[in-house]
Amino acid sequence: MEKVDAIIIGAGVVGLAIAAKLSRTLQNVLLIDKNQSFGEETSSRNSEVIHAGIYYPQNSLKAKLCVEGKALLYHYCQSRKIPHRRLGKLLVAHGEAEEQCLAKTIEQAALNGVNDLTWLTSAELKTSNPNLNASAALLSPSTGIIDVHSYMQSLLAELEENQGQFVAQTTFVEALPYDGGFDVTLNSQGEIMQISCDYLINSGGLHSTNLAGNIRGLAKAHIPKLNYCRGHYFSYQGKSPFKQLIYPVPEAHGLGIHASLDMGGQLKFGPDTQYIDTIDYKVSSKLKEKFVAAVQRYYPTIDAERLQPAYSGIRPKLEGPNDGFKDFVIQGADEHNITGLVNLFGIDSPGLTSSLAIAEHVQSTLKL
Numbered sequence: 001m002e003k004v005d006a007i008i009i010g011a012g013v014v015g016l017a018i019a020a021k022l023s024r025t026l027q028n029v030l031l032i033d034k035n036q037s038f039g040e041e042t043s044s045r046n047s048e049v050i051h052a053g054i055y056y057p058q059n060s061l062k063a064k065l066c067v068e069g070k071a072l073l074y075h076y077c078q079s080r081k082i083p084h085r086r087l088g089k090l091l092v093a094h095g096e097a098e099e100q101c102l103a104k105t106i107e108q109a110a111l112n113g114v115n116d117l118t119w120l121t122s123a124e125l126k127t128s129n130p131n132l133n134a135s136a137a138l139l140s141p142s143t144g145i146i147d148v149h150s151y152m153q154s155l156l157a158e159l160e161e162n163q164g165q166f167v168a169q170t171t172f173v174e175a176l177p178y179d180g181g182f183d184v185t186l187n188s189q190g191e192i193m194q195i196s197c198d199y200l201i202n203s204g205g206l207h208s209t210n211l212a213g214n215i216r217g218l219a220k221a222h223i224p225k226l227n228y229c230r231g232h233y234f235s236y237q238g239k240s241p242f243k244q245l246i247y248p249v250p251e252a253h254g255l256g257i258h259a260s261l262d263m264g265g266q267l268k269f270g271p272d273t274q275y276i277d278t279i280d281y282k283v284s285s286k287l288k289e290k291f292v293a294a295v296q297r298y299y300p301t302i303d304a305e306r307l308q309p310a311y312s313g314i315r316p317k318l319e320g321p322n323d324g325f326k327d328f329v330i331q332g333a334d335e336h337n338i339t340g341l342v343n344l345f346g347i348d349s350p351g352l353t354s355s356l357a358i359a360e361h362v363q364s365t366l367k368l
């Protein structure tokens with residue numbers, strides 16, 4: 001049987017970051033994905049925002065890995081020439097109750113080590129952002145945008161520079177742990193293959209819990225329920241009225257329908273939140289009314305004609321529609337007792353921002 005040091009299942013941005021990281025330490029790292037290429041699921045269906053890490057509860061993995069990941073990601077982008085821009089974002093309030101949320105956000109951010117937020121009054125906003133309607137805003141200067149595809153390409157190049165390998169159109173079927181490793185069955189375009197490895201990483205995103213069900217010996221108690229929460233985007237044709245990202249005060253399961261720009265300067269609004277039962281990326285044009293109403297609060301002169309359905313992404317969420325905050329789950333042997341196995345569950349936002357820090361966390365979970 002062929003043998004490698006590590007198999008990483010799932011070539012989204014997180015699996016790629018883990019594979020690139022492990023390939024610096026291990027000889028033979030194999031990254032697989034069931035799709036035609038890398039990053040075809042959640043990693044190419046998001047806002048492409050480098051988050052500051054201001055909202056998440058103190059000491060949560062999301063807070064810690066977002067703040068660490070942001071610093072690592074900006075450094076990585078600079079050193080590997082990945083297109084990105086530190087545009088900054090405005091978190092906008094309308095009225096006293098929302099301004100109180102902004103004040104609490106400053107405190108929460110400080111607990112997470114983010115101390116660079118500044119308060120802008122409505123008079124200051126009128127001068128700097130004449131198209132914006134808000135009674136006050138917080139400026140987060142460390143928020144930015146990134147070309148995720150270039151970032152993923154660079155991680156893949158790093159893996160290959162270190163003699164690691166990426167194989168597409170290859171589906172994980174099952175794994176059988178033995179003392180010190182795993183016998184793994186893969187299906188590569190209809191051909192069944194057996195490979196053994198010392199380390200097995202489940203970074204399967206929306207499929208991570210189904211995958212985990214096919215790791216023999218992993219107790220069902222360690223496999224959480226995953227919920228699908230779709231977010232839709234509408235693009236805004238023509239010149240953007242904003243130079244920064246504009247966010248409303250966060251809502252229950254997302255950050256609210258915000259305005260973000262891509263590296264080409266295209267403005268888009270979204271994502272909203274809609275829990276769904278099956279993976280389906282449709283964007284109904286009927287959502288336009290809801291989008292116009294949400295955006296009008298901070299951009300009253302929006303031209304609905306310029307708003308077009310664009311794309312959607314699905315958050316792999318551990319929290320259901322009636323639950324509160326749930327953190328990333330990154331399980332190693334201390335949790336499930338299977339040496340060499342790491343399962344990643346619920347890697348929704350800020351998974352992109354956190355990706356390099358998640359990779360470091362996985363490496364230390366493996367005690368490498």
Ligand SMILES: Cc1cc2nc3c(=O)[nH]c(=O)nc-3n(C[C@H](O)[C@H](O)[C@H](O)COP(=O)(O)OP(=O)(O)OC[C@H]3O[C@@H](n4cnc5c(N)ncnc54)[C@H](O)[C@@H]3O)c2cc1C
Binds near residue numbers: 040350
């Ligand atoms: C609407 C939306 C907006 C977001 N915005 C942001 C943002 O602005 N900033 C931010 O930091 N984060 C954001 N996120 C979160 C971020 O996109 C994700 O955390 C990140 O992309 C997760 O990457 P991943 O590698 O874990 O998952 P994925 O990209 O989903 O990759 C998982 C891979 O596993 C593969 N796979 C699954 N099963 C198998 C199998 N059996 N065999 C082989 N391969 C398999 C899949 O094909 C897939 O390619 C957003 C998410 C959504 C949905």
